[in-house]
Amino acid sequence: xxxxxxxxxxxxxxxxxxxxxxxxxxxxxxxxxxxxxxxxxxxxxxxxxxxxxxxxxxxxxxxxxxxxxxxxxxxxxxxxxxxxxxxxxxxxxxxxxxxxxxxxxxxxxxxxxxxxxxxxxxxxxxxxxxxxxxxxxxxxxxxxxxxxxxxxxxxxxxxxxxxxxxxxxxxxxxxxxxxxxxxxxxxxxxxxxxxxxxxxxxxxxxxxxxxxxxxxxxxxxxxxxxxxxxxxxxxxxxxxxxxxxxxxxxxxxxxxxxxxxxxxxxxxxxxxxxxxxxxxxxxxxxxxxxxxxxxxxxxxxxxxxxxxxxxxxxxxxxxxxxxxxxxxxxxxxxxxxxxxxxxxxxxxxxxxxxxxxxxxxxxxxxxxxxxxxxxxxxxxxxxxxxxxxxxxxxxxxxxxxxxxxxxxxxxxxxxxxxxxx
Amino acid sequence: xxxxxxxxxxxxxxxxxxxxxxxxxxxxxxxxxxxxxxxxxxxxxxxxxxxxxxxxxxxxxxxxxxxxxxxxxxxxxxxxxxxxxxxxxxxxxxxxxxxxxxxxxxxxxxxxxxxxxxxxxxxxxxxxxxxxxxxxxxxxxxxxxxxxxxxxxxxxxxxxxxxxxxxxxxxxxxxxxxxxxxxxxxxxxxxxxxxxxxxxxxxxxxxxxxxxxxxxxxxxxxxxxxxxxxxxxxxxxxxxxxxxxxxxxxxxxxxxxxxxxxxxxxxxxxxxxxxxxxxxxxxxxxxxxxxxxxxxxxxxxxxxxxxxxxxxxxxxxxxxxxxxxxxxxxxxxxxxxxxxxxxxxxxxxxxxxxxxxxxxxxxxxxxxxxxxxxxxxxxxxxxxxxxxxxxxxxxxxxxxxxxxxxxxxxx
Numbered sequence: 001x002x003x004x005x006x007x008x009x010x011x012x013x014x015x016x017x018x019x020x021x022x023x024x025x026x027x028x029x030x031x032x033x034x035x036x037x038x039x040x041x042x043x044x045x046x047x048x049x050x051x052x053x054x055x056x057x058x059x060x061x062x063x064x065x066x067x068x069x070x071x072x073x074x075x076x077x078x079x080x081x082x083x084x085x086x087x088x089x090x091x092x093x094x095x096x097x098x099x100x101x102x103x104x105x106x107x108x109x110x111x112x113x114x115x116x117x118x119x120x121x122x123x124x125x126x127x128x129x130x131x132x133x134x135x136x137x138x139x140x141x142x143x144x145x146x147x148x149x150x151x152x153x154x155x156x157x158x159x160x161x162x163x164x165x166x167x168x169x170x171x172x173x174x175x176x177x178x179x180x181x182x183x184x185x186x187x188x189x190x191x192x193x194x195x196x197x198x199x200x201x202x203x204x205x206x207x208x209x210x211x212x213x214x215x216x217x218x219x220x221x222x223x224x225x226x227x228x229x230x231x232x233x234x235x236x237x238x239x240x241x242x243x244x245x246x247x248x249x250x251x252x253x254x255x256x257x258x259x260x261x262x263x264x265x266x267x268x269x270x271x272x273x274x275x276x277x278x279x280x281x282x283x284x285x286x287x288x289x290x291x292x293x294x295x296x297x298x299x300x301x302x303x304x305x306x307x308x309x310x311x312x313x314x315x316x317x318x319x320x321x322x323x324x325x326x327x328x329x330x331x332x333x334x335x336x337x338x339x340x341x342x343x344x345x346x347x348x349x350x351x352x353x354x355x356x357x358x359x360x361x362x363x364x365x366x367x368x369x370x371x372x373x374x375x376x377x378x379x380x381x382x383x384x385x386x387x388x389x390x391x392x393x394x395x396x397x398x399x400x401x402x403x404x405x406x407x408x409x410x411x412x413x414x415x416x417x418x419x420x421x
Numbered sequence: 422x423x424x425x426x427x428x429x430x431x432x433x434x435x436x437x438x439x440x441x442x443x444x445x446x447x448x449x450x451x452x453x454x455x456x457x458x459x460x461x462x463x464x465x466x467x468x469x470x471x472x473x474x475x476x477x478x479x480x481x482x483x484x485x486x487x488x489x490x491x492x493x494x495x496x497x498x499x500x501x502x503x504x505x506x507x508x509x510x511x512x513x514x515x516x517x518x519x520x521x522x523x524x525x526x527x528x529x530x531x532x533x534x535x536x537x538x539x540x541x542x543x544x545x546x547x548x549x550x551x552x553x554x555x556x557x558x559x560x561x562x563x564x565x566x567x568x569x570x571x572x573x574x575x576x577x578x579x580x581x582x583x584x585x586x587x588x589x590x591x592x593x594x595x596x597x598x599x600x601x602x603x604x605x606x607x608x609x610x611x612x613x614x615x616x617x618x619x620x621x622x623x624x625x626x627x628x629x630x631x632x633x634x635x636x637x638x639x640x641x642x643x644x645x646x647x648x649x650x651x652x653x654x655x656x657x658x659x660x661x662x663x664x665x666x667x668x669x670x671x672x673x674x675x676x677x678x679x680x681x682x683x684x685x686x687x688x689x690x691x692x693x694x695x696x697x698x699x700x701x702x703x704x705x706x707x708x709x710x711x712x713x714x715x716x717x718x719x720x721x722x723x724x725x726x727x728x729x730x731x732x733x734x735x736x737x738x739x740x741x742x743x744x745x746x747x748x749x750x751x752x753x754x755x756x757x758x759x760x761x762x763x764x765x766x767x768x769x770x771x772x773x774x775x776x777x778x779x780x781x782x783x784x785x786x787x788x789x790x791x792x793x794x795x796x797x798x799x800x801x802x803x804x805x806x807x808x809x810x811x812x813x814x815x816x817x818x819x820x821x822x823x824x825x826x827x828x829x830x831x832x
Contacts, residue, residue: 001481001536071444266473290448294473301475393437 004303006042008314010279011172011197011257013131015105017042018274018314019295022200022261022282023109023134023176025080026292030093034100039292040299043105044097045200045282048082048136049090049125050110051117054144056084064209064219066235075235076285077209079141079220079227082111091128098129109176111136113146115164122168133171134259135162135196137187138178138203141229149178149203155190162194174259177201177243179236184243185250198257199247200282202240204230233285237263241276248277248322255319265294267301274314275321334406335413336382339375340398348372352386352395360385424669426695430495430593434524443471445509446516453506454518459805460493460813462486464503464518471521480529483522484536487812488561489554489600491530492583494522495592497809498684498715530599539608540567545826548573548630550617550774553581554808555799556636557601558815560609566823570609571630575616581638583808585662586685588692589669618773627794632822635774635790636799636815639767639781639806645680647738648763657685657764664692674759676700678743680735681764682707687718689764694725701726702756704733704745706765730754769801776801788818796822 006017020043021027021036033044050056059079066075083090098106108125110133112118122133137152151157158175165173175191177184179202188199206228210219218226240262247256260278264270265286273281286294302314311317341352348371356364363380364373375386387395400410434442452465463482470479483490499505499519507515529536546569549556557579560570578584583597605611617623626633642656657679664671669692677698679690682705693701703722707713708731714722722729733745733754743761745754769781776790777783778801786803788796798818800806 001485002477266475268474291450293469297470297473297475297478300470300478300481301473304475304477391437392435 002300002303002307004306005312006299006302006314008279008318010259011132011174013105013172015042015280016103017299018278018280019043019270019298020045020105020107020259020280020282021287021292022284023048023107023136024284024288025078026284026287028083029085030096033093033097033106036287036292036295037097037101037104040295041104041292043107043131043280045107045109045134046083046090046094046097046130048109048111048139049087049121050082050147051112051121052087054082054113054147056081057143058084059220059222061220061222066209066231066233073233073285073289075207075209075231076233076288077207077219077229077231078204079222079229081139081142082136087124091124094125094128094130098131105131107132107134109134109136110165111139111147112161113144115160118161118164119168122165122171122173126169126171130171133165133169133173134200135165135173135175135191136203137161137191138176138180138201139230140178140180140204140206141227149180149206152176152178152187152203153181155186158187159190159194162191162196166195172197174198174200174257176203176261178203179239179243179262180206184247185253188247188250188253188256192253192256198259198279200259200261201247202236202243202262204232205236205239207231232263233289234263234265237269237272241272244273244276244278245322245325248319249325264298265290267298267305270298270302271305271317274317275319276325277319277322279315279318332408332413333403334408335400335402335410336380337384337400337413337415338377338380338382338398339384339386339395341373341375342394342396343372345392345394346372347392347394349391351389351391355385355389424696426590427664427669427692428589430590433527434520439471439521439524440474442517442521443468446472447508448472449508453508454503454516457502457506458809459502459807460487460809460816462490462493462503462522464516464522467525468516468518468521471525476525476528477532477534479525480532480534481536483525484529484534488537488558488604488815489583489808489812490522491526491596491600492554492592493809493812494519494526495596496583496587498717498807500716502809535603535606537561537603537607538565540565542569543567545569545631546571546629547632547634547822548626549634549636550626551581551636551638551799552579552601552611553636553638553799553811554583555638555802555811555815555818556581556634557604558812559634559636559798559819560815561604561607562816562819563822564604564607564609566819568631568823572609572611573615573617573621573626574611574613577613579611579613581640585665586658586688588661588688588695589665590691590695591688594665623773623775623795627792630794631826632794632796634796634798634818634822635771635776635801636797637769637771637774637801639769639800641768641770642763643766643768644763645735645765647735648761651738651761653741653759654761654763657681657689657762658767660689660762661685661692664696669696671696673698676758677702677760677762678756678758679703679762679764681705681766682729682731683713683764683766684715684718685767686764687714687722689762690727690729691718691722691725693762694722694727700728702728702730702758704735704754704756705729705731706734706748708732708749767800771801788814788821 023045062079064077108130110121139148142148175196260273261282353366454464467479467482504515552574642658
């Protein structure tokens with residue numbers, strides 16, 4: 001079995017691999033985190049610890065899922081708040097984790113309603129032996145509006161609380177940002193100005209996942225009512241990648257250290273977050289659905305990818321895609337690429353015809369006798385919707401032509417990925 | 422006559438369809454499939470790897486456990502093992518574990534992965550007589566532990582029944598060749614066309630090596646006295662080997678009667694049909710309720726249109742007519758035929774090997790013989806006679822030899 005070094009340094013802390021549990025129900029006590037370490041996770045962000053006097057009082061049930069056709073957990077909605085165990089017990093668990101797993105990274109997530117609380121919590125988790133602090137400025141379902149995403153979308157408050165944490169601790173600290181904001185850059189800048197060493201993002205996206213047609217409320221139903229709360233899982237990955245990209249290229253935030261979060265399930269997801277600029281990765285939803293064991297394939301697959309890419313150290317991959325994401329106005333609009341149908345693969349279902357007619361430019365005609373599509377290049381705009389809907393992947397990038405009156409060499413156009421799977 | 426049907430393996434999964442199948446897997450805790458594999462393959466783990474798009478990792482899980490993973494994917498009677506245990510059956514039908522394994526091992530080949538690693542040489546040498554599945558797996562396990570391995574094969578090609586028995590449409594020759602090449606690349610040396618007692622003696626092997634493994638299998642077809650000396654009678658072993666060697670180009674009559682109801686018999690009747698023999702009649706000792714062949718093989722034969730008469734045993738011959746009688750009911754069949762193929766079981770030819778066998782099998786369990794330097798594995802060792810068991814026995818005999826010779830113990 002392949003074995004490659006997956007270690008990476010983040011905010012001055014050495015991680016044996018970049019895979020961490022994010023602050024959530026999956027890291028709620030010593031036993032859970034210990035099992036995660038045993039199964040190969042590099043670090044854990046312990047479920048957010050709040051002040052002694054904040055009493056967590058959860059609803060039942062508290063989760064929902066978005067499905068599509070037969071696929072469960074396309075997205076996951078949760079209404080759970082921060083750690084429900086007493087402060088002393090949480091601190092004792094942190095201490096025991098660090099004692100028993102000295103080579104793993106133990107990150108304390110904290111959250112408070114006042115500067116004093118932030119400072120005090122930072123001091124307490126530092127005393128407990130945590131390696132790093134994550135400030136939870138982003139939970140969208142707190143019962144107190146003095147905590148959570150309402151704070152994270154308020155840059156002056158973010159800065160003030162970051163300063164408070166830095167007063168309470170000299171540990172490396174990352175501020176966990178909310179995506180429930182149009183532009184994350186001001187909040188991230190405020191965090192960095194307040195002393196944060198890096199950013200963790202994204203937290204969950206405010207959502208209503210489903211509406212119950214009989215009860216006429218959202219899911220999950222809590223005695224006839226429901227609330228807006230955080231969405232996570234595969235469906236939020238594109239949102240997370242977008243925010244991370246915007247942070248990485250924002251003026252004044254160049255080379256921003258990021259712990260990437262949002263829908264990571266596979267090694268490929270992990271690589272995407274790394275290429276977009278994440279140094280470490282955090283996962284919850286996939287663990288809730290499948291268990292800690294998913295880290296095995298994330299690590300192994302990442303090793304194989306590094307081998308294929310000729311990469312010796314994971315840090316070489318961080319942010320490699322950032323420069324290739326450009327504003328829409330900077331994209332090459334001089335050519336179009338026609339789709340090409342592989343007749344050995346086409347099974348004659350006609351889905352490309354339907355989608356082209358109803359969703360694109362009526363460039364595919366349908367032969368009822370032979371049950372085969374054909375592409376009319378005079379109408380085709382090269383959008384490739386047909387390729388996306390084809391169930392047997394019979395439609396590939398085909399001929400590239402320059403648009404009328406445009407200069408350029410079609411053979412130099414860089415479009416086709418060489419990956420075979 | 423066209424041989425295309427015989428030569429062509431059914432299409433396997435694509436990346437899209439294998440993901441659909443893997444998505445049916447329930448990803449069980451304490452997965453029953455993984456406990457049900459005689460060769461200790463871990464289907465739950467490799468299916469999970471596929472599910473999480475780590476096909477290379479899946480290939481490692483299969484290959485590190487089974488040197489013949491691509492072969493087992495195709496020929497293992499999974500319905501009796503992993504798929505029988507599959508929890509998905511509680512919903513509808515089990516996961517197609519063999520099919521997923523085939524996808525993964527095909528990917529491994531396409532990606533030119535080299536997963537098996539030779540151990541550091543420990544200076545010791547083992548001779549293996551026979552290059553069937555058990556001998557090949559024993560060779561790989563020993564090579565991984567650092568032994569030098571010489572394999573003695575009486576035929577021109579390695580693989581035993583894999584090469585000379587299982588029909589092309591079930592197990593393409595190029596798959597077998599590739600698996601064997603992998604083992605050669607690992608450092609095994611195969612001496613072809615070499616018969617023990619004729620080209621080299623057992624005493625010589627014992628003198629030249631630290632241990633000798635006899636893995637000769639049951640390669641001789643059984644014969645019934647009434648058919649002996651008949652021109653139109655051929656054994657299954659002979660017929661299947663001729664079919665494979667000639668890529669299906671055989672001169673066959675329109676009407677063939679086959680005797681036997683195991684997997685070998687199913688291979689024979691299905692091959693005959695795929696080679697366009699019009700009338701294939703299979704008379705089987707067992708009734709359907711006690712059938713020996715795997716359901717998959719039986720279904721394959723039925724799909725080809727083979728006539729199967731269950732419960733009938735050959736009684737006597739009258740010229741070209743074979744007369745069968747039913748075992749339980751008062752019924753007699755007289756079938757005039759141009760050719761009879763006997764698939765009634767196999768025997769072992771252990772001449773000149775100095776080992777004692779009873780009914781083609783060692784008299785006691787395990788892999789040792791009365792000679793402390795000689796071991797057995799494969800079909801002549803006690804236990805099931807399938808490829809997957811042969812693989813497991815190959816690993817076990819290698820581990821036992823290693824334990825005795827003081828090499829590194831398997832953990």
